Amino acid sequence: MSVKLSRRRALGMLGGAASGALAFPSLSFAERRAGRVVVIGGGFGGATAARYLKRRNPLIDVTLIEPAKRFYTCPFTNLHFGGLRSFEQQGHDFADLRRAGIRVVHELATEVDLASRRVRIASGPWFAYDRLVASPGIDFRWGALAGYDEAAAQLAPHAWKAGAQTKLLKQQLEAMPDGGVFVMSIPGNPYRCPPGPYERASMVAHYLKTHKPKSKILLLDAKDAFSKQPLFQDAWAKLYPGLIEWVPLAKDGKVTRVDAKNLEVETEFGQKHKAAVLNVVPPQKAGLIAELSGLTDASGWVPVKADTFESTQQPGIHVVGDATNAAPMPKSGFCANSQAKVAAAAIVASLAGREAPKPTYVNTCYSLIAPDYGISVAGVYTAADGKLVEVPNSGGVSPRQASDDFRKLEARYGEGWYRAITQDTWGTRS
Amino acid sequence: MKTNRNFPAARALGVLIGSIATLACAPAAHAQQRDASVLAGACFNCHGTDGRSPGSIVSIAGRPELELATKLKAFKSEPPPAGTTIMNRIARGYSDADLEALAAYFSGIKAASAAPRAKVKGDGK
Numbered sequence: 001m002s003v004k005l006s007r008r009r010a011l012g013m014l015g016g017a018a019s020g021a022l023a024f025p026s027l028s029f030a031e032r033r034a035g036r037v038v039v040i041g042g043g044f045g046g047a048t049a050a051r052y053l054k055r056r057n058p059l060i061d062v063t064l065i066e067p068a069k070r071f072y073t074c075p076f077t078n079l080h081f082g083g084l085r086s087f088e089q090q091g092h093d094f095a096d097l098r099r100a101g102i103r104v105v106h107e108l109a110t111e112v113d114l115a116s117r118r119v120r121i122a123s124g125p126w127f128a129y130d131r132l133v134a135s136p137g138i139d140f141r142w143g144a145l146a147g148y149d150e151a152a153a154q155l156a157p158h159a160w161k162a163g164a165q166t167k168l169l170k171q172q173l174e175a176m177p178d179g180g181v182f183v184m185s186i187p188g189n190p191y192r193c194p195p196g197p198y199e200r201a202s203m204v205a206h207y208l209k210t211h212k213p214k215s216k217i218l219l220l221d222a223k224d225a226f227s228k229q230p231l232f233q234d235a236w237a238k239l240y241p242g243l244i245e246w247v248p249l250a251k252d253g254k255v256t257r258v259d260a261k262n263l264e265v266e267t268e269f270g271q272k273h274k275a276a277v278l279n280v281v282p283p284q285k286a287g288l289i290a291e292l293s294g295l296t297d298a299s300g301w302v303p304v305k306a307d308t309f310e311s312t313q314q315p316g317i318h319v320v321g322d323a324t325n326a327a328p329m330p331k332s333g334f335c336a337n338s339q340a341k342v343a344a345a346a347i348v349a350s351l352a353g354r355e356a357p358k359p360t361y362v363n364t365c366y367s368l369i370a371p372d373y374g375i376s377v378a379g380v381y382t383a384a385d386g387k388l389v390e391v392p393n394s395g396g397v398s399p400r401q402a403s404d405d406f407r408k409l410e411a412r413y414g415e416g417w418y419r420a421i422t423q424d425t426w427g428t429r430s
Numbered sequence: 431m432k433t434n435r436n437f438p439a440a441r442a443l444g445v446l447i448g449s450i451a452t453l454a455c456a457p458a459a460h461a462q463q464r465d466a467s468v469l470a471g472a473c474f475n476c477h478g479t480d481g482r483s484p485g486s487i488v489s490i491a492g493r494p495e496l497e498l499a500t501k502l503k504a505f506k507s508e509p510p511p512a513g514t515t516i517m518n519r520i521a522r523g524y525s526d527a528d529l530e531a532l533a534a535y536f537s538g539i540k541a542a543s544a545a546p547r548a549k550v551k552g553d554g555k
Contacts, residue, residue, distance in 0.1 A: 334475055338472045355462070362473075394524075413516070417487065420476050423479060
């Protein structure tokens with residue numbers, strides 16, 4: 001670092017309040033003029049935003065705040081349940097982001113001071129910003145589903161954030177006796193990773209078919225249709241006949257009460273289902289810090305401007321990823337990365353006094369149904385009249401009639417996608 | 431400054447990019463102007479950062495511009511070229527002008543990573 005300016009003085013000159021004892025490298029003149037950006041969250045959205053801000057303008061001072069020293073991705077954790085990947089293969093560290101010149105702080109962001117534009121971390125220090133990017137992911141609406149709270153999740157895991165919950169569900173699956181029923185409670189829209197529950201069912205089926213062929217999977221769903229539904233159902237009939245039963249809302253599929261101690265759920269019309277392993281995907285909302293910072297609306301999600309992903313409620317704050325209400329874009333890691341790149345370009349332009357470039361967003365979600373059987377959905381989106389729209393005639397799912405080679409190729413491309421996007425986001429090789 | 435971190439192709443093309451050097455001489459932008467580096471960003475998620483794929487999906491960095499443009503536009507035909515899985519669905523989301531800008535962008539990037547990734551550590555800028 002070049003300029004001998006104390007942290008306190010540097011922050012003072014920038015209008016930030018210096019407090020706490022965290023090492024905070026002093027800033028050069030150019031860096032101060034280029035601006036400071038704080039990024040909350042080191043997942044697909046946050047890590048990408050940090051990387052692409054720095055890449056577009058290396059003089060911008062970028063701080064990434066993420067508690068985890070190693071970030072475990074949700075995408076591809078279902079392959080872990082299928083026995084196709086280790087848990088550690090899901091982990092990505094932040095060394096390459098540091099090499100790119102980003103200050104990575106492994107703490108939880110606890111407070112955003114909107115008036116003086118600074119973010120506080122759990123141990124006390126504040127980080128001042130000119131622009132803030134928040135990519136806080138999801139939190140669960142504990143209690144929205146009767147009987148399902150954090151304690152219940154220790155008995156009936158959600159495994160909808162990768163980490164200890166993933167390991168717990170995997171252990172339970174492996175300990176399950178042959179002939180047991182794996183029950184999954186699936187929420188209504190919107191939630192993180194729309195095809196995720198069905199890919200999970202497929203991967204659990206792959207494991208059970210191989211190791212516990214007398215077992216069954218029961219999917220209790222709070223909705224009547226789901227992402228890539230015909231493709232999943234065709235594949236289940238072909239690969240796992242009689243193994244997976246899907247109960248839609250209309251057939252009393254909506255779980256309204258969870259008894260985690262007895263591994264039992266009750267549906268809307270009073271049917272009870274006993275599980276050997278109970279996986280509850282709970283109702284969701286934007287990550288807590290978004291709510292605390294006045295970014296969410298009555299829906300519990302964050303409304304954003306379609307062309308820049310700047311908050312419609314708090315100027316100077318861009319929110320990307322699962323926390324946003326970005327419909328028709330789904331809540332996916334690909335979307336978060338794509339939104340983060342557009343937001344980074346918009347922030348760099350804005351700090352330099354320019355207009356943001358025209359946005360284009362893309363989503364691609366591969367789902368693996370068996371080791372050689374992949375399917376996908378894709379979408380291309382842009383902003384029109386202030387709204388996010390899917391480009392007409394673009395996107396869509398894999399064809400329903402396709403050869404085995406086609407499914408095999410998509411399985412292979414799914415793996416290629418994971419390697420590409422994780423390297424693009426964290427700089428890691430997986 | 432390492433070229434692979436600063437959208438070298440975009441610079442070569444003279445389209446808007448964010449490095450300070452370019453900012454200083456960039457013409458004043460109109461709102462919502464096409465920026466090939468923004469268009470290209472989403473491609474990286476499957477084809478690798480800067481179009482250099484680390485996995486099973488084809489690399490597109492450094493391929494001849496005409497070849498890329500022709501292939502990209504062909505994905506929009508019905509039926510798409512044999513062997514297509516997803517690119518027909520994605521290519522239909524772009525105008526021909528967008529696809530041409532993408533072809534120019536990726537053709538301007540060196541095919542192989544020129545610099546090792548670990549050298550930035552401790553750089554004193």
